[in-house]
Amino acid sequence: MDAFADKIMNHPPTATRDFDCAGIKKLQLETQYGDIELIGHHENYIRVEVFASVRSLLTLYLVSEPLSSLDTDSHLLNMNALGDTLKVFSKPDYFNPVAWFNSQKTSFRVFIPASIDSVSKTYAGTISLRNLHGNHVFSTWGGGLFIQQSQGKLQGKTMGGNIVLVNNQVEITANTMGGNITVQKHNGKLQASTWGGNIKGSDITGDFECNTMGGNIKLKNMNGNVGASTKGGNITAELHHIHQYAWFDSSGGKIKVAFPFDSPTDLEVMASKISGAMLPNFDGYLTYNDIKGKLNGGGPSLTIKNRSGNVFLNNIEQILSTQNIDYQGINLENTFHTPPIVKAQKEPVNYPKPTSKSALQDYIEPVKSFLFALLFCVVLVYGLSAVIYFTFEFLNPKSALAVVSKGIFYSNLNNGVGAFVSAYLFIHFFEFRIKSNLLKYLNLSIFALIYTFFFQSVMWFSYWRHLDNNLGNEARSSNGWVYFVVPPLVSCAYFFYWQRTRQTARKISEQEYQLLNLEKLKSKAQLDALEAKINPHFLYNSLNSIAGLIHEQPDKAEEMTIQLSKLFRYSTGRSEENFHSIADELEIIKAYLSIEQVRFGTRLNYTISCESDILFQKIPRFLLQPLVENAIKHGISKVAHEGQIKVEISQQAAQVCIKIHDNGPAFGEAVGGGFGLRSIKQKLKIVYAEKATFEIQNEPEKAVIITLPI
Numbered sequence: 032m033d034a035f036a037d038k039i040m041n042h043p044p045t046a047t048r049d050f051d052c053a054g055i056k057k058l059q060l061e062t063q064y065g066d067i068e069l070i071g072h073h074e075n076y077i078r079v080e081v082f083a084s085v086r087s088l089l090t091l092y093l094v095s096e097p098l099s100s101l102d103t104d105s106h107l108l109n110m111n112a113l114g115d116t117l118k119v120f121s122k123p124d125y126f127n128p129v130a131w132f133n134s135q136k137t138s139f140r141v142f143i144p145a146s147i148d149s150v151s152k153t154y155a156g157t158i159s160l161r162n163l164h165g166n167h168v169f170s171t172w173g174g175g176l177f178i179q180q181s182q183g184k185l186q187g188k189t190m191g192g193n194i195v196l197v198n199n200q201v202e203i204t205a206n207t208m209g210g211n212i213t214v215q216k217h218n219g220k221l222q223a224s225t226w227g228g229n230i231k232g233s234d235i236t237g238d239f240e241c242n243t244m245g246g247n248i249k250l251k252n253m254n255g256n257v258g259a260s261t262k263g264g265n266i267t268a269e270l271h272h273i274h275q276y277a278w279f280d281s282s283g284g285k286i287k288v289a290f291p292f293d294s295p296t297d298l299e300v301m302a303s304k305i306s307g308a309m310l311p312n313f314d315g316y317l318t319y320n321d322i323k324g325k326l327n328g329g330g331p332s333l334t335i336k337n338r339s340g341n342v343f344l345n346n347i348e349q350i351l352s353t354q355n356i357d358y359q360g361i362n363l364e365n366t367f368h369t370p371p372i373v374k375a376q377k378e379p380v381n382y383p384k385p386t387s388k389s390a391l392q393d394y395i396e397p398v399k400s401f402l403f404a405l406l407f408c409v410v411l412v413y414g415l416s417a418v419i420y421f422t423f424e425f426l427n428p429k430s431a432l433a434v435v436s437k438g439i440f441y442s443n444l445n446n447g448v449g450a451f452v453s454a455y456l457f458i459h460f461f462e463f464r465i466k467s468n469l470l471k472y473l474n475l476s477i478f479a480l481i482y483t484f485f486f487q488s489v490m491w492f493s494y495w496r497h498l499d500n501n502l503g504n505e506a507r508s509s510n511g512w513v514y515f516v517v518p519p520l521v522s523c524a525y526f527f528y529w530q531r532t533r534q535t536a537r538k539i540s541e542q543e544y545q546l547l548n549l550e551k552l553k554s555k556a557q558l559d560a561l562e563a564k565i566n567p568h569f570l571y572n573s574l575n576s577i578a579g580l581i582h583e584q585p586d587k588a589e590e591m592t593i594q595l596s597k598l599f600r601y602s603t604g605r606s607e608e609n610f611h612s613i614a615d616e617l618e619i620i621k622a623y624l625s626i627e628q629v630r631f632g633t634r635l636n637y638t639i640s641c642e643s644d645i646l647f648q649k650i651p652r653f654l655l656q657p658l659v660e661n662a663i664k665h666g667i668s669k670v671a672h673e674g675q676i677k678v679e680i681s682q683q684a685a686q687v688c689i690k691i692h693d694n695g696p697a698f699g700e701a702v703g704g705g706f707g708l709r710s711i712k713q714k715l716k717i718v719y720a721e722k723a724t725f726e727i728q729n730e731p732e733k734a735v736i737i738t739l740p741i
Contacts, residue, residue, distance in 0.1 A: 042097040044080035044140070048110055052076055056115040058141065058149040063122040065138035066174065067151050071162035071181070072142045079110060079119055080140040087133045095136065106135045157192065160185065176205060194223065212241065229264070247284070253277075269347055273331040281337045282459070288335060289345040295330030299323045300344070302337040307344035338459070345647060349612070408454065409447030412521050416443040419517070445490050449482035450518040454525045462526075472523050479519040487515075570599075576630050591629045598622040610649040613641060613680060613687075620659045620678065627663055635667055637676040645682050650739060651714050658691045658735055661708055666695025666733070685741050692734040698727055711737075 052075050060067060083098040083106075101108055109120040121137040138156065143149065145164035157174035160167065163181040175192035178185060178199060186204045193210040196203060202220040205212065212223045214232040221239045223230060229246040232239065232253070240258040241248060247264040250257065257277040259266055265284040270277055273296065279286050290296070292311055300322040310317070315324010335342050457475050465471050573595050580588035598619065617639060628635050659676065667674035677692040715723040719740060726736045
């Protein structure tokens with residue numbers, strides 16, 4: 032806020048005036064063109080600092096020149112106490128010709144005690160509030176809102192500027208017509224909305240609700256009650272604690288929510304597709320696009336609805352456990368207990384650039400559906416109304432009056448818009464609340480009549496009432512009641528079409544889900560069989576190594592046994608899952624390499640790199656460990672000097688690329704026939720069919736490369 036104050040009031044005040052607080056309870060501040068800064072202090076007076084500057088015709092309005100004194104002839108300034116209210120008012124005197132050619136900006140910095148409430152307004156400036164208590168209302172038409180370290184109750188709005196809220200313990204209602212909203216370290220009740228901007232919040236405790244008409248919402252470290260809605264953007268939220276409820280709603284974007292899986296929760300999720308981590312201790316109904324039930328016996332409610340987008344669920348504990356791990360660009364020493372993870376220096380590779388086609392498609396599809404529905408209603412209503420109108424014209428021939436025909440044309444278009452608006456709002460906000468199908472059609476018809484009457488009333492006041500009485504009477508006598516019947520019929524027809532389409536899609540989805548479940552059961556059985564072979568295979572090698580160390584190096588044998596126990600805790604602790612996150616897989620190979628470092632000593636060094644964006648991407652369980660084991664068996668064990676293993680995981684377009692390199696001898700022709708690599712190939716074929724690739728290369732460097740679809 033100090034930087035803000037320096038920016039907008041970076042010169043000595045033009046005038047300063049102090050007011051005794053005796054009897055004053057409220058400050059009323061208004062400027063037509065200027066900034067406002069309110070600062071709370073502990074003194075028993077109100078200090079008003081006036082900052083005036085002018086842009087004149089002589090400088091082509093390009094240079095703002097501070098004024099050393101106020102020109103009260105061309106610019107009115109009023110500061111006086113009336114009853115219990117101190118009024119500070121500034122505006123140009125448009126009756127003075129000087130004000131026509133000079134643009135004066137009058138800003139205020141006001142220091143007020145904690146007991147004073149305020150109402151502030153500027154038409155073309157920024158408002159800043161700091162260290163305030165009490166009730167404060169403020170508004171600006173074009174500037175931003177900045178609030179810091181305040182308490183009490185605040186209510187503000189801006190027509191297009193950004194809103195920034197930092198370190199407040201206050202109840203705030205803040206609205207902007209198009210700017211972004213940023214909230215940091217807030218405690219209390221907060222309601223924020225924007226018509227098109229993005230919303231970003233972090234470290235918020237209390238009741239928080241926000242909505243945007245098209246922007247994205249990103250929330251971190253949320254504690255309390257949370258609500259977020261966007262009509263087309265994405266939502267990302269990390270919930271540390273839910274007090275009573277949390278809800279998220281989108282009409283086409285992606286929703287990613289992380290919350291504590293070990294907390295009792297009433298969970299309800301509806302989306303085109305739901306993915307993410309497995310839900311433990313869940314009792315209820317669960318499909319790929321619908322979840323409803325109780326987690327850990329039930330508790331605070333978590334509701335997520337995405338009408339035409341995807342939802343991703345994750346465990347907040349898993350995110351917190353890895354936030355302190357940076358797998359990219361961190362150098363660690365090769366010690367036994369904390370093996371190093373280093374971002375390997377690799378030669379630039381010309382991979383294809385990621386395309387935004389899929390992301391763009393997510394936004395295009397809802398817009399296409401919206402435009403199709405609008406066009407359908409407008410054309411159908413206009414066509415039916417035109418047929419009725421011209422039918423009556425043919426049956427009752429009259430003189431063709433262009434002005435009446437023009438009015439009827441606009442009326443038909445208005446009816447089409449009314450039919451569309453009523454059907455659209457009913458489907459998205461009211462349809463799911465009504466159980467009876469008959470009542471749905473009845474309520475929709477009433478909706479359509481109301482909207483038709485509204486649009487026709489607008490048409491009457493803007494067009495028909497200005498016509499000559501004879502023309503108006505002729506227009507009203509043209510069987511106008513018929514036009515009120517058509518929009519409800521069209522709305523019901525569109526709703527009928529929407530119902531049938533949704534039912535058909537649901538039946539197809541249920542059949543696909545049943546087939547998918549059968550395929551998953553088959554794949555799970557095959558994967559379990561492969562892992563049953565992998566685990567004893569590795570255990571046999573490790574126990575032989577421990578047996579060789581017991582007599583000669585018992586300390587290393589003990590450490591190796593501890594690490595082996597840790598490794599098998601990873602491998603058996605989640606026996607019901609066939610997939611791990613990449614972060615879990617990296618922990619497994621770290622434990623494995625720690626075991627092998629005891630065996631090889633300085634002959635084994637390794638580096639691991641992984642892009643942070645894909646740490647939680649799911650891949651088949653125990654996919655990396657056999658590859659690293661193969662690198663040691665066929666590479667490091669064959670060299671007498673320092674061996675080097677590099678594990679590199681990156682995202683290339685819509686794929687995860689895994690590369691395992693070692694500096695041992697080149698691969699022989701029969702290396703792919705070993706059990707470890709054979710098991711990897713079989714696992715990839717079971718899980719991904721032909722969508723994954725497995726490659727063994729010796730040039731330009733020896734490596735095993737796997738690509739997996741995301």
